Amino acid sequence: MRTLLKIELYKILKRPRTYIGFGAILLIVLALEFAFFAEGETLIGFVFQNLSSVFRLEGKIITMNFLTYMLLNVLILHVPILICLVTGDIISGESANGSLRLLLQRPYSRAKIYMAKWTAGVIYTIALVVFLGLVSYLLGAALFGDGDLIVFRRGVHVFDAADVQWRFIGAFGMGILSMMVIASLSIMISSFTNNSIGPIVGTIAVLIVLNIISTVAANVLQPILPYIFTTHVIKWQYFFDTTIDWGAIQTAIVVQVVYIIVFTAIGLINFKRKDILT
Amino acid sequence: MKLLEVENLSKSFKDFHAVKNLSFSVEQGDIYGFLGPNGAGKSTTLRMILGLIYPTSGTIRFKGEEIKPNSRKYLSSIGALIERPDFHTTLSAYNNLNIFAQLSKIPNREERIQEVLREVKLDDRQHTKVKAYSQGMKQRLGITQAILHKPDLIILDEPSNGLDPQGQADMRELILRISREMNITVIISSHILSEIELIANRTIIISKGEKLREGGVQELMEAEQMNIEIKTNDNEKARSFLESQNYSVELKPKHIRVRCEESGIPELNSKLVQAGFLVFEVKQLRTLEEYFIHLTA
Numbered sequence: 001m002r003t004l005l006k007i008e009l010y011k012i013l014k015r016p017r018t019y020i021g022f023g024a025i026l027l028i029v030l031a032l033e034f035a036f037f038a039e040g041e042t043l044i045g046f047v048f049q050n051l052s053s054v055f056r057l058e059g060k061i062i063t064m065n066f067l068t069y070m071l072l073n074v075l076i077l078h079v080p081i082l083i084c085l086v087t088g089d090i091i092s093g094e095s096a097n098g099s100l101r102l103l104l105q106r107p108y109s110r111a112k113i114y115m116a117k118w119t120a121g122v123i124y125t126i127a128l129v130v131f132l133g134l135v136s137y138l139l140g141a142a143l144f145g146d147g148d149l150i151v152f153r154r155g156v157h158v159f160d161a162a163d164v165q166w167r168f169i170g171a172f173g174m175g176i177l178s179m180m181v182i183a184s185l186s187i188m189i190s191s192f193t194n195n196s197i198g199p200i201v202g203t204i205a206v207l208i209v210l211n212i213i214s215t216v217a218a219n220v221l222q223p224i225l226p227y228i229f230t231t232h233v234i235k236w237q238y239f240f241d242t243t244i245d246w247g248a249i250q251t252a253i254v255v256q257v258v259y260i261i262v263f264t265a266i267g268l269i270n271f272k273r274k275d276i277l278t
Numbered sequence: 279m280k281l282l283e284v285e286n287l288s289k290s291f292k293d294f295h296a297v298k299n300l301s302f303s304v305e306q307g308d309i310y311g312f313l314g315p316n317g318a319g320k321s322t323t324l325r326m327i328l329g330l331i332y333p334t335s336g337t338i339r340f341k342g343e344e345i346k347p348n349s350r351k352y353l354s355s356i357g358a359l360i361e362r363p364d365f366h367t368t369l370s371a372y373n374n375l376n377i378f379a380q381l382s383k384i385p386n387r388e389e390r391i392q393e394v395l396r397e398v399k400l401d402d403r404q405h406t407k408v409k410a411y412s413q414g415m416k417q418r419l420g421i422t423q424a425i426l427h428k429p430d431l432i433i434l435d436e437p438s439n440g441l442d443p444q445g446q447a448d449m450r451e452l453i454l455r456i457s458r459e460m461n462i463t464v465i466i467s468s469h470i471l472s473e474i475e476l477i478a479n480r481t482i483i484i485s486k487g488e489k490l491r492e493g494g495v496q497e498l499m500e501a502e503q504m505n506i507e508i509k510t511n512d513n514e515k516a517r518s519f520l521e522s523q524n525y526s527v528e529l530k531p532k533h534i535r536v537r538c539e540e541s542g543i544p545e546l547n548s549k550l551v552q553a554g555f556l557v558f559e560v561k562q563l564r565t566l567e568e569y570f571i572h573l574t575a
Contacts, residue, residue, distance in 0.1 A: 011366060014368055014369055014373075097367070105329075105358050273332070275332060276331065277325075
């Protein structure tokens with residue numbers, strides 16, 4: 001298994017599209033942070049227009065913590081798309097170009113091969129989210145420096161700079177879990193197809209549809225919302241409530257872990273039974 | 279010693295029966311030809327042996343041990359090149375082989391990689407990315423990955439596909455060398471019959487998923503009557519004479535064509551000479567190709 005994992009990671013590292021994800025994240029972070037650096041006061045002014053009659057704000061609003069919090073929002077759709085580019089291709093890409101055939105001719109069980117690919121995909125996913133966190137944080141520190149964090153979500157929450165580190169760790173941890181669901185989904189779809197595009201488009205389509213359902217769900221759909229994984233993709237935000245709803249976080253973790261297990265099991269069973277015809 | 283035994287192997291894809299009750303065996307040291315027209319079920323059969331496709335029914339034994347659906351260990355003794363040699367094109371030949379060497383847990387990896395690269399004459403291009411390789415180079419690299427782990431059996435599915443005549447001849451020479459020098463049993467599938475005729479010692483002919491014939495190439499050639507072209511000083515009289523001797527004869531513009539078993543050619547020639555005909559040429563027309571077309575038609 002270690003040999004297989006090492007080889008899968010090596011293959012990911014050697015593929016140009018692997019770096020598209022890191023490049024895109026870097027660009028997103030650069031664009032947002034430089035936009036705030038150049039005209040942050042104007043941008044933030046719109047938000048505070050309505051609040052200025054109620055609150056009097058003193059000190060820095062735009063800090064590295066504020067920017068990192070803002071950038072966590074790319075976990076909802078942008079990062080999943082970047083993850084799909086690599087994980088969606090991890091089986092189907094090799095199936096399409098025939099190299100999967102050469103791999104399956106070696107004396108390794110298909111279960112081991114699938115799990116090595118899944119683990120490599122998850123490692124890539126974690127690396128991408130950690131990269132997002134590090135770049136946001138470091139560039140934010142360089143451009144804006146440390147400071148308190150103001151969050152506008154179900155009201156206004158102000159957190160002391162010393163009180164945000166653990167919240168970010170929790171939020172990024174939650175983000176990683178959500179992205180693991182996406183990775184597991186796209187690897188599962190990847191096991192069903194023999195072309196690279198299908199799983200990528202398929203996963204993005206599922207995400208868009210479920211995100212719409214989660215966001216604008218009609219009353220009739222409300223009962224199923226807690227069981228849709230996209231409902232929980234934004235649960236990292238709960239770490240930025242003054243009083244944290246640990247119950248909701250726990251539910252989100254359980255639901256997402258169940259999804260990871262189910263997607264991985266379906267993909268694994270399919271991969272084990274699949275005839276390799278390409 | 280039987281290295282591979284296949285018994286009543288079948289594979290269906292929904293209503294399509296790709297392989298039907300196929301049985302054959304490969305002896306150690308054989309170069310075993312797997313002949314059939316496109317769509318005959320050759321690749322499906324070879325993929326079933328490699329565990330890439332699961333059989334609907336039937337058994338496969340390798341070195342006497344039955345291969346179960348989840349058996350993988352036997353694959354350490356088999357190398358294969360199925361259809362195209364599909365490598366990671368963004369990696370060099372060396373890096374591709376290094377992956378397979380690691381997967382096969384080959385001791386002295388570096389040494390072995392260099393050895394096989396030299397064997398197929400790719401050592402000077404080993405650090406070139408595979409996407410820059412010609413078809414012939416890719417095929418040779420495909421053979422390299424198949425023999426890298428010193429298997430007992432290699433399965434080559436249409437290894438000459440896409441090669442020019444010189445490339446095909448080089449490939450044949452390489453396969454023969456591998457078989458002789460490395461003592462590796464070879465199963466080679468092809469629809470290029472001359473390829474099989476030139477290198478295989480035993481062969482199976484399949485069509486529409488079913489076995490038509492199996493045996494030594496020479497045996498197959500000798501098993502049935504073939505056409506013999508004979509040129510004499512008087513072809514018309516020779517035809518009448520041979521017809522009176524109960525031969526089936528056709529008169530052609532410059533020769534006569536006679537149906538005859540290979541073993542009967544000396545007697546036929548002798549009869550003509552004794553009857554006073556001058557025989558200028560006796561030519562066997564039937565190649566394995568003709569036999570194959572006759573069988574699969």
